[in-house]
Amino acid sequence: MTLLVVVGGVTALLLAGGFFSFLFWGLREMTIRSGLGHIQIYNAEYFQRDETRVLANGLENYRDLAAVAARTPHVLGTAPRIEFYGMISNGMKSGTFMATAVDPVAEKRMGFEPRILRGRKLSEGQTPGNEALLGSGLAHSMGAEPGTGLTVLAITADGALNGIDIDVVGIMTTGFKEMDDRALQLTLPAAQHLLQSGRVTKLIVGLDATENTDSAYAALASRLGGHGRIALKKWVELATYYRQVRLMFTGMLVFLGIIVFFMVVMSSANTLMMAMFERTREVGTMLAMGTPRAWVLLLFLLEGVLTGALGAAAGVLAGSGLGVLLNHAHLRMPPPPGNLNGFDFQVRFVPELMILAALLVVVTLGVASLAPAIRASRLRIVEALAHV
Amino acid sequence: MDDLVQLEQVSRRYPMDHSFVAALEDVSFRIRRGEFLAVAGPSGSGKSTLLNLIGCIDQPTSGRIFVEGTDTSRLSAAELARLRRNKIGFVFQTFNLIPVFTAFENVEYPLLLQRLPDRDRRRKVGEALASVGLAGRAGHRPDLLSGGERQRVAVARAIVHRPALVLADEPTANLDTRNATQLIDLMHELNRNLGLTFLFSTHDQRLLERAERVIPLCDGRVEAAAVSR
Numbered sequence: 001m002t003l004l005v006v007v008g009g010v011t012a013l014l015l016a017g018g019f020f021s022f023l024f025w026g027l028r029e030m031t032i033r034s035g036l037g038h039i040q041i042y043n044a045e046y047f048q049r050d051e052t053r054v055l056a057n058g059l060e061n062y063r064d065l066a067a068v069a070a071r072t073p074h075v076l077g078t079a080p081r082i083e084f085y086g087m088i089s090n091g092m093k094s095g096t097f098m099a100t101a102v103d104p105v106a107e108k109r110m111g112f113e114p115r116i117l118r119g120r121k122l123s124e125g126q127t128p129g130n131e132a133l134l135g136s137g138l139a140h141s142m143g144a145e146p147g148t149g150l151t152v153l154a155i156t157a158d159g160a161l162n163g164i165d166i167d168v169v170g171i172m173t174t175g176f177k178e179m180d181d182r183a184l185q186l187t188l189p190a191a192q193h194l195l196q197s198g199r200v201t202k203l204i205v206g207l208d209a210t211e212n213t214d215s216a217y218a219a220l221a222s223r224l225g226g227h228g229r230i231a232l233k234k235w236v237e238l239a240t241y242y243r244q245v246r247l248m249f250t251g252m253l254v255f256l257g258i259i260v261f262f263m264v265v266m267s268s269a270n271t272l273m274m275a276m277f278e279r280t281r282e283v284g285t286m287l288a289m290g291t292p293r294a295w296v297l298l299l300f301l302l303e304g305v306l307t308g309a310l311g312a313a314a315g316v317l318a319g320s321g322l323g324v325l326l327n328h329a330h331l332r333m334p335p336p337p338g339n340l341n342g343f344d345f346q347v348r349f350v351p352e353l354m355i356l357a358a359l360l361v362v363v364t365l366g367v368a369s370l371a372p373a374i375r376a377s378r379l380r381i382v383e384a385l386a387h388v
Numbered sequence: 389m390d391d392l393v394q395l396e397q398v399s400r401r402y403p404m405d406h407s408f409v410a411a412l413e414d415v416s417f418r419i420r421r422g423e424f425l426a427v428a429g430p431s432g433s434g435k436s437t438l439l440n441l442i443g444c445i446d447q448p449t450s451g452r453i454f455v456e457g458t459d460t461s462r463l464s465a466a467e468l469a470r471l472r473r474n475k476i477g478f479v480f481q482t483f484n485l486i487p488v489f490t491a492f493e494n495v496e497y498p499l500l501l502q503r504l505p506d507r508d509r510r511r512k513v514g515e516a517l518a519s520v521g522l523a524g525r526a527g528h529r530p531d532l533l534s535g536g537e538r539q540r541v542a543v544a545r546a547i548v549h550r551p552a553l554v555l556a557d558e559p560t561a562n563l564d565t566r567n568a569t570q571l572i573d574l575m576h577e578l579n580r581n582l583g584l585t586f587l588f589s590t591h592d593q594r595l596l597e598r599a600e601r602v603i604p605l606c607d608g609r610v611e612a613a614a615v616s617r
Contacts, residue, residue: 285484288445290473290501292466381445385480 002268003311006361009260010315011322013357016256018323018347020249025348027246028210031239034174035100035112037079037204038213039220040238041065044229046201054084055157058199065227069205072219074212079106080200082191086154088184090142097138097152097184101191101200110206114185119146119170122187130190132166135183139171146170152184157197164194175341210235257357261364269368272304276372283376284384297377304369305362312358319354323347391454392552392585393419393442398451400437400608411437413608414451419553419587424579426596427589429605435589436557438605442587443476443555444468456552473501477546479556479588483538485530485545491517491537492526495544502549516548517541519582520574536567543574547584554578556588560595572598 032038045057059065059080066078082101087094104122107113114121114133122131132152134144142150146169153163166186173180192198207216217234224230236243276283283296331345398415401408412434419425419442427435440446441453444460453460455475460468477498478484485494495516499509517523520540530538539559546554556575560568572595579586588595596602604611 281482281484282486285478285480285486286497287469288443288472288478289498290469290471290476292469382440385445385484 002271002307002365003314005264005267006308006311006365007315007318009264010312010357010361011319013253013257013260013360014316014319014353015322015326015347017253017353017357018319018350019345020253021348021350021353022346023249024246026343027242028239031242032210032235033111035204036235036238037110037112038207038210038235039205039217040233040235041069041203041205041220041224042201042231042233044231046231053155053157053159054201055082055195055197055199058082058157058197058201059203059230060199061227062200062203065203065224065230068223068227069203069220072216072223074207074209074216075220076206076208077106077109078206079103079110079112079204080188081202081204082188082195082199083201084154084191084195086152088138088142089151089153090144090148091151093142095138095141096182098179098182099152099154099184099186099191101186101188103188110204112204114170114172115175117171117173119168121170122185123169126189127187129167130164130193131169131187132190133170133172133183133185134168135180136171136173137177137181138183139168141181144168144171152194154194156195157199160196162194162196164190166190257360261360264361264364265368268304268307268365269371272300272369272372273375276300276376279376280379280384280387283379284381284387287379287381288385293377296379297373300373300376301366301369304365304373308362308365309358311365312361315361316354316358319357320349323349390421391418392421392423392456393587394454395442396452396454398441398448398453400434400441400446401449410608412441412448415605415608415610416451417603417610419585421552421585422579422583423600424576424586424598425588425601425603426599427587427603427605428591428596429611430591432607433605434608435605437608439555439557439587439589442553443478444472473498474549475552477549477551477554479539479542479546479554479559481558481561483530483535483542483562485538485541487530490527490529491522491533491541491544494530494541495548498545498549512548513544516544519547519578520544534567535563536570539563539567539571540574543571543578547578547582550582551584553585553587556586558589558591560590560592568592569594 041059043057043059062080069075069078080103083099085096085098088097104124108124117136122133134142139145144150148168150166150168151163152166153161156162172183172185174183205220207213213234217232221232286296287293327346333343333345335342395416398412399410400412401410415438427438429435441448455471463471486497492513495513496509499512514523517526520543522537522540522544525533525537533541560571563571575586576598578584590596
C-alpha cells in the first residue's frame with residue numbers, strides 16, 4: 001500500500017512537472033521565435049531614453065555590429081528593428097499604433113514570420129511605396145483591407161512631427177487580441193524615412209539553440225566591446241510574461257510537491273507503524289538475542305528508505321511510461337488566456353525532475369519511518385515477547 | 389563443575405494500583421556449568437519471570453544475579469545486550485523465528501550479531517542445523533516447516549554460537565507428543581555432547597524426568613531444596 005502511494009506520488013509529480021516543463025519550453029520558444037530573439041543589442045543609453053524621440057538613442061553602426069555577431073559561434077543571424085508608436089488615419093478616423101519596422105529578408109532568415117490572415121507579407125526587395133501590415137483589430141478599426149491606403153504620423157528622432165502614406169498589403173495576427181488592436185509592421189527604410197534617422201532601435205540576434213544563450217552572450221559581449229557603448233540583453237531579461245508564467249507554474253508544482261509529501265508521509269507513517277506493531281514479537285526476539293537497539297532503529301529506517309527508493313524507481317518508470325502514452329494520444333489543450341489557438345498536450349522527460357521526485361519520496365519515507373523506528377528500538381523486551 | 393549462574397535473594401515485583409505483585413520473592417540458587425535442569429511449577433509461579441531475569445532481558449527489583457561471576461546489576465543496557473549476545477541462547481515457547489528468513493538465516497542471525505566472517509558463519513550454521521537434523525531444510529522459511537522443525541531450528545539458533553547457557557521457556561508446550569519427545573532427546577544430546585548448560589521451564593513431565601535437577605517454584609518462591617537426580 002505504501003509502495004502504491006509512493007509510486008502514485010512520483011508519477012503525479014513527473015506528469016505534472018513534465019507538462020509544466022513542456023509549457024515552459026513552448027512558451028520560451030514561442031516568446032523567442034515570435035520576434036524577441038535570443039539576445040538583443042541596444043545603444044547603452046537606450047534605457048534612459050526620451051520616450052517621444054524614439055531613435056535619439058538608437059544604434060548607429062548596426063551593420064558593423066551585425067557583421068561581428070554573424071561571426072560569433074552559435075549565431076544564426078541578426079535582424080535590425082525599429083520600434084515606435086504614433087497615429088494612424090484613414091482620412092476620416094484616427095487611432096494609435098505600435099509599430100515594428102523590420103528587414104523582411106533578415107526576419108525570414110531568423111524564422112520571424114508574421115501570421116497573415118489576408119493579403120501577403122512585406123516584400124523582400126525594394127518597392128515604390130511604403131508597404132505595411134496591420135493587426136487584425138487595427139485593420140478593423142481603420143476599415144482597412146489589403147490595397148487600402150492609410151497615413152501614419154510619428155515624432156522624428158529630432159522631435160519633429162512627420163507623416164507618410166502607407167499601402168496595406170496584408171492583415172496579420174500576433175495571437176494576442178490586445179496587440180492585434182495596435183500592431184503595425186513596416187519596412188526598415190519606410191520607418192527610417194518617417195523618423196528621419198538611419199538608426200535602428202535594436203539588433204535582434206538569433207541562435208541555433210536557446211541552450212547556447214549564455215555562451216553566445218559572453219562571446220558577443222567580448223567581441224562587441226570595442227564598438228561603442230552598447231548593451232546586451234538576454235531573452236529571459238526581456239520576457240516578463242514568460243518569467244511571470246514560469247514563476248506561477250513553478251509555485252504550483254512546489255505546492256503539488258508539498259501535497260505529495262504530506263500525502264505520502266501520512267499514509268506511509270500509519271502503514272509503517274502498523275507494520276512495526278505486527279513485528280513487535282520479532283523485534284523483542286531480536287533484542288533478546290542481543291541486537292543493539294541502534295541496529296533496530298537503523299533497520300526500520302533503512303526499510304523505509306528502501307521502500308521509498310523502490311517506489312521512486314517504479315514511479316519514475318510508471319510516470320515515464322504514462323508520459324509516452326499521453327504524448328501519443330494527441331490530446332488537445334484549449335487556447336491559453338489572451339491567445340487564439342490551442343496546442344497539443346505533451347509531457348517532457350526532465351531528468352532533474354525525476355531525480356528530485358525520487359529524492360523527495362526517499363526522504364519522505366525516511367521521515368515517515370522515524371517514529372516507528374524509534375518506537376521499535378525502545379520496546380521493552382519482556383513486553384514485546386509477550387505481544388500477541 | 390563450576391558455578392555458571394548465581395542468584396542471591398532475587399525478587400521481582402510489579403506495581404499494581406497502589407500496591408505491587410511479587411512475581412518472585414527472595415529466590416536464591418546456583419546453576420552449575422553443564423547442567424541440564426528444569427524450573428517447574430504451576431501457571432503464575434514465576435517460571436518465565438525467573439528465566440527472563442537470568443537471561444538479562446529483565447532486571448530484578450532487588451537481589452543480584454551473577455553470570456560467569458559478573459554482577460549483572462552493574463551492567464548497562466548495552467553491556468547486558470553484549471552478554472546475551474555472547475553468553476546466552478534462547479528457545480521460546482512460540483519458536484519466535486523471523487518469518488522472512490530461511491532456516492539458515494534464522495540460525496545465522498546470532499553469528500551476524502557477533503560479526504563473524506562469512507566462511508565461519510556458514511560452517512557453524514551448517515553444523516548447528518546438522519546437529520538438530522535439519523541440514524536438508526536450510527533453505528525453507530518457517531511457514532514451510534512443521535512445528536517440530538521450527539522448534540529444532542530455534543534450538544539450532546540458540547546453540548549456534550555455543551553460549552554458556554541455553555534458556556528454554558516451555559519449549560515443548562506447542563508440540564505434539566512425538567515432536568516433544570524428539571526435542572527433549574535433542575536438547576539432552578546437545579547437553580551431553582557439547583557440554584551446553586540448559587535451563588528450561590516446563591510443565592512437561594517427560595522433560596522433568598530427564599532433568600538432572602528440578603527447581604520447584606510456587607507463588608514466586610523456591611518451594612524446597614532442588615531435587616537432584
